[in-house]
Amino acid sequence: MAKVILTVDDSASVRQMVRFALSDAGYTVVEAVDGKDALAKLTQPVHLVITDLNMPNLDGLGLIRGVRANPAYKGIPILMLTTESQDSKKQEGRAAGATGWIVKPFATQQLLAVVRKVLG
Amino acid sequence: MIDRFRQAYREEARELLTELESALLELDRNREDREVVGRAFRALHTIKGSGAMFGFDAIAGFAHNLETAFDRLRNGELTATSDLINLSLAAGDQIRVMLEQEDGGKAADPACSQQILAELQKLTHDATSSPADTHPVKDPAAAREAVGHTWRIHFRPAPGILLQGTNPGLLFRELRDLGELKMTLDTSAIPPLAEIEAEHCYLAWDMVLTTTAPEAAIRDVFIFVEDEGELRIEAAAAEEPDAATLPADGRRPGAPPVPGKVRETVATPATSSLRVSTSKIDELVNLVGQLVTVQARLSEVAGRHQDPDLTEVSEAVDRVTASLRDNSMNIRMLPLRATFERFRRLVHDLGADLHKEVNFTVEGADTELDKTVIDQLNDPLVHLIRNSMDHGIEPPEARLAAGKSPTGTIHLSARHAGASVLIQVTDDGKGLDVEAVRARATEKGLIEPGARLSESETLSLIFTAGFSTARELSGVSGRGVGMDVVRRNIEALRGSVEIASRPGAGLTATLRLPLTLAIIDGLLVRVGAEHFVLPLADSRECVELTRRDIQENHGKHLANVRGEIVPYIRLREYFGIAGQHPEREQIMVVDTDYSQYGFVVDQVLGDHQTVIKNLGRLYRNVQEVSGATLLGNGTVALILDPNRLVQSILQAASQRRGSAGRESRGYRLDSLPPKNKEDKTDGTQGSEQQV
Numbered sequence: 001m002a003k004v005i006l007t008v009d010d011s012a013s014v015r016q017m018v019r020f021a022l023s024d025a026g027y028t029v030v031e032a033v034d035g036k037d038a039l040a041k042l043t044q045p046v047h048l049v050i051t052d053l054n055m056p057n058l059d060g061l062g063l064i065r066g067v068r069a070n071p072a073y074k075g076i077p078i079l080m081l082t083t084e085s086q087d088s089k090k091q092e093g094r095a096a097g098a099t100g101w102i103v104k105p106f107a108t109q110q111l112l113a114v115v116r117k118v119l120g
Numbered sequence: 121m122i123d124r125f126r127q128a129y130r131e132e133a134r135e136l137l138t139e140l141e142s143a144l145l146e147l148d149r150n151r152e153d154r155e156v157v158g159r160a161f162r163a164l165h166t167i168k169g170s171g172a173m174f175g176f177d178a179i180a181g182f183a184h185n186l187e188t189a190f191d192r193l194r195n196g197e198l199t200a201t202s203d204l205i206n207l208s209l210a211a212g213d214q215i216r217v218m219l220e221q222e223d224g225g226k227a228a229d230p231a232c233s234q235q236i237l238a239e240l241q242k243l244t245h246d247a248t249s250s251p252a253d254t255h256p257v258k259d260p261a262a263a264r265e266a267v268g269h270t271w272r273i274h275f276r277p278a279p280g281i282l283l284q285g286t287n288p289g290l291l292f293r294e295l296r297d298l299g300e301l302k303m304t305l306d307t308s309a310i311p312p313l314a315e316i317e318a319e320h321c322y323l324a325w326d327m328v329l330t331t332t333a334p335e336a337a338i339r340d341v342f343i344f345v346e347d348e349g350e351l352r353i354e355a356a357a358a359e360e361p362d363a364a365t366l367p368a369d370g371r372r373p374g375a376p377p378v379p380g381k382v383r384e385t386v387a388t389p390a391t392s393s394l395r396v397s398t399s400k401i402d403e404l405v406n407l408v409g410q411l412v413t414v415q416a417r418l419s420e421v422a423g424r425h426q427d428p429d430l431t432e433v434s435e436a437v438d439r440v441t442a443s444l445r446d447n448s449m450n451i452r453m454l455p456l457r458a459t460f461e462r463f464r465r466l467v468h469d470l471g472a473d474l475h476k477e478v479n480f481t482v483e484g485a486d487t488e489l490d491k492t493v494i495d496q497l498n499d500p501l502v503h504l505i506r507n508s509m510d511h512g513i514e515p516p517e518a519r520l521a522a523g524k525s526p527t528g529t530i531h532l533s534a535r536h537a538g539a540s541v542l543i544q545v546t547d548d549g550k551g552l553d554v555e556a557v558r559a560r561a562t563e564k565g566l567i568e569p570g571a572r573l574s575e576s577e578t579l580s581l582i583f584t585a586g587f588s589t590a591r592e593l594s595g596v597s598g599r600g601v602g603m604d605v606v607r608r609n610i611e612a613l614r615g616s617v618e619i620a621s622r623p624g625a626g627l628t629a630t631l632r633l634p635l636t637l638a639i640i641d642g643l644l645v646r647v648g649a650e651h652f653v654l655p656l657a658d659s660r661e662c663v664e665l666t667r668r669d670i671q672e673n674h675g676k677h678l679a680n681v682r683g684e685i686v687p688y689i690r691l692r693e694y695f696g697i698a699g700q701h702p703e704r705e706q707i708m709v710v711d712t713d714y715s716q717y718g719f720v721v722d723q724v725l726g727d728h729q730t731v732i733k734n735l736g737r738l739y740r741n742v743q744e745v746s747g748a749t750l751l752g753n754g755t756v757a758l759i760l761d762p763n764r765l766v767q768s769i770l771q772a773a774s775q776r777r778g779s780a781g782r783e784s785r786g787y788r789l790d791s792l793p794p795k796n797k798e799d800k801t802d803g804t805q806g807s808e809q810q811v
Binding site (some may be wrong): 014033068074075077078081092094099118120 | 125128159169174180282286287290341393395
């Protein structure tokens with residue numbers, strides 16, 4: 001049974017890239033355009049959330065808190081996409097409940113390595 | 121495959137640049153708005169982040185420096201100055217050039233980028249760094265050493281580790297991938313049962329790992345958890361087989377079972393939007409148009425055969441076709457916002473060029489319009505705004521002298537009106553001088569000296585080719601081609617344009633555009649053997665007109681519809697259709713720009729999904745007919761434009777009153793003021809518009 005990964009990013013090209021890399025590796029990918037959209041899509045089983053931090057409507061930190069507040073999802077791994085200029089964001093993200101992070105820009109292999117790391 | 125991503129990135133980046141531009145211009149008006157700074161930052165952030173990912177390194181590096189500046193702006197470390205905003209606008213343009221270059225356009229000038237960055241550095245007093253790649257995950261295989269080392273690892277995660285989504289078992293599995301792992305479980309911290317928090321992790325592990333991987337690879341395993349909890353990694357002297365091994369089977373002690381794992385996964389990838397090329401949609405709309413025509417034939421055939429089975433199928437097809445039509449039309453509808461926001465930049469730049477201060481306001485930008493219409497709307501609006509900027513809005517000194525605020529205003533608005541959308545460009549400049557227009561038109565030979573024209577007729581002369589009241593050519597407008605182009609473009613869209621002037625107080629140009637170019641809901645009517653279609657959206661009601669009604673009104677072209685007097689037009693007479701009208705005629709009451717008008721027909725046949733076909737170039741001067749459509753039985757029905765019909769009737773009436781000798785345009789009747797039947801026989805009119 002394929003594991004379901006929810007990718008949240010306001011950039012369509014990043015979503016497309018994440019989707020391509022992950023579906024190629026056998027995961028089922030669900031896309032959301034921002035935090036609000038992502039929370040609305042948490043109606044199905046999701047095994048991992050990969051989220052950008054800077055997004056309109058509801059940003060990544062808000063989304064992480066929202067996911068953690070949902071009893072059904074409070075233990076799932078959440079990865080955030082950050083850039084090198086956002087080291088302080090990593091701490092904020094951890095405090096909000098993120099499992100780990102991926103630094104942009106990243107290559108497909110790096111993405112898969114981190115996904116395997118937290119998803120097994 | 122990567123090319124597809126690069127293409128997606130280019131399209132996305134262009135949108136983001138537009139967003140950046142609109143945020144910058146908004147920031148220019150409201151320097152303190154953090155929300156707008158955030159928008160600009162996010163746009164730059166995505167341009168940079170995605171750019172680096174898809175190999176647009178030059179763009180990513182360039183955007184990085186801008187992003188840094190906006191991050192500081194966002195944190196209040198910098199303030200938005202007009203220099204910074206202008207520089208950022210230039211930088212946005214530079215990124216656009218770099219994108220085009222990647223797309224095969226002309227090469228971007230690296231010196232230009234350098235100059236922008238140097239300016240930026242000066243403005244921000246900051247040694248901006250170049251983007252550095254720091255990847256948290258490194259390939260463990262890359263730096264593997266030849267000789268194995270033994271490491272002692274003590275790991276006591278923070279109690280909340282499970283709630284952060286980390287599965288310690290996976291970490292151990294990763295360690296085992298590095299080499300031989302022996303583990304001892306430390307359960308000493310588990311509290312008495314009553315105090316146990318079910319979701320906390322109270323365990324600690326002591327491990328001995330023998331591996332050829334360097335220490336960094338081991339640290340990488342714990343990269344997400346090393347800051348919290350305890351983690352010690354030490355090189356051990358030799359084999360220390362004192363540790364009781366624990367099967368590191370990946371099961372999380374004390375963890376609740378992960379919900380969802382036991383349930384069946386539904387493989388429904390949900391996308392919120394999809395990019396489709398316009399040609400595909402055009403093809404779809406074209407096919408839907410054909411389907412609508414075929415469906416009309418089916419209805420017609422079903423109506424003739426009176427077969428209940430056939431009728432049922434025909435009605436079902438009818439319903440599906442109608443919703444298919446609405447849906448496919450809806451795909452093409454786009455809000456005007458993107459188009460409108462683009463003009464903010466135009467006004468900003470022109471204002472700087474012309475040394476005029478202009479405030480640009482937008483209303484109704486969410487109004488949706490067919491994409492084809494929007495695409496062709498850009499040029500006319502550019503012309504209208506340029507005209508307002510150049511001729512309308514006065515320089516600040518002149519405005520002050522006229523008792524106005526030194527800052528002018530250009531207001532762009534859109535709203536729905538029936539089956540049309542009205543777009544207005546309003547300025548508060550000096551307006552148009554009707555007398556000057558009249559004099560100029562006479563001088564250019566466009567009208568005869570002494571011709572009597574109403575104000576709106578006079579103003580509409582500025583849309584004639586070769587007309588311009590500005591004597592000197594400015595860089596912005598005044599070549600006398602702009603307004604001519606405006607009218608031609610708008611009329612090509614089956615729309616119309618009007619000018620209203622308030623001398624000294626400004627000018628309003630109103631564009632009336634059809635919602636869609638392809639299919640409308642129409643009302644099919646019959647006069648003699650001819651069929652016509654009236655737009656359903658403007659139709660109000662349908663009443664009967666008997667001979668008695670006509671007699672009671674003494675033949676005047678006025679009908680009494682529930683106490684309201686409605687002027688009417690007989691289509692039979694207007695189009696010169698032969699034959700006697702029946703005993704009972706019907707009036708379609710239609711909302712027009714002027715008032716409610718009635719159109720008298722022999723019979724109202726019912727609603728008709730009308731696929732609009734152009735009449736072709738030969739008939740482009742026929743104002744009253746906006747197109748033609750095919751009926752189910754293959755005959756052609758003309759689509760009438762009620763506004764133009766009424767307009768030409770009123771014009772004919774005023775012209776006949778004004779210059780009796782002038783050739784009028786071929787009407788068999790007029791309706792205001794009501795005239796007697798005998799008057800209609802006067803010989804001044806030909807009939808150029810017979811069908």
